[in-house]
Amino acid sequence: MTEQASLYDRLGGLESVKFLARTLVVRAMLNPTIGHIWNHKTEAEVQEEISGFVEFLGMHWGGPHTYHGPDMATAHRGMGITEEYWDALFDDIVTPAYAEFGIPQREAEEVDAFLRSFKSVVVGSPSFKDVLREHPDMDVMQGMKSVGVHWPAPAAG
Numbered sequence: 001m002t003e004q005a006s007l008y009d010r011l012g013g014l015e016s017v018k019f020l021a022r023t024l025v026v027r028a029m030l031n032p033t034i035g036h037i038w039n040h041k042t043e044a045e046v047q048e049e050i051s052g053f054v055e056f057l058g059m060h061w062g063g064p065h066t067y068h069g070p071d072m073a074t075a076h077r078g079m080g081i082t083e084e085y086w087d088a089l090f091d092d093i094v095t096p097a098y099a100e101f102g103i104p105q106r107e108a109e110e111v112d113a114f115l116r117s118f119k120s121v122v123v124g125s126p127s128f129k130d131v132l133r134e135h136p137d138m139d140v141m142q143g144m145k146s147v148g149v150h151w152p153a154p155a156a157g
Helices: 007-011 014-030 043-060 072-076 083-100 105-116 128-134
Strands: none
Touching: 007 014, 007 105, 014 043, 014 083, 083 105
């Protein structure tokens, strides 16, 4: 591999990215702190989530993929992801995987920086159910913004 090779190629291409995505999602599902997030997901939903994750990572890491899913803020809005969940994801699942899968330090640092760059749009959204509970007349089809809950908050201009 040359210095110019994409992260996708340096990690080993499609099979490696699929293995990583599949393993991280499965371990997250089984994690005692965050696993409940998947309690009501169907088999098809989990498979679609993993396929989308592969597309997302592949596209951003220089592979031949096109991601067709929502942006990270939209995908996580209303999930109620907390700092505790974020820490469990990295401490229990993501960070240990680097050494376990033999990911070289340079690539592990790139993967880690990439994944952690989404913290501001993954952590902190109130759960959709909690917003509905506070605003029982909310038009659920218009979403949280219909009752003044905007997440992530618009950047100060």
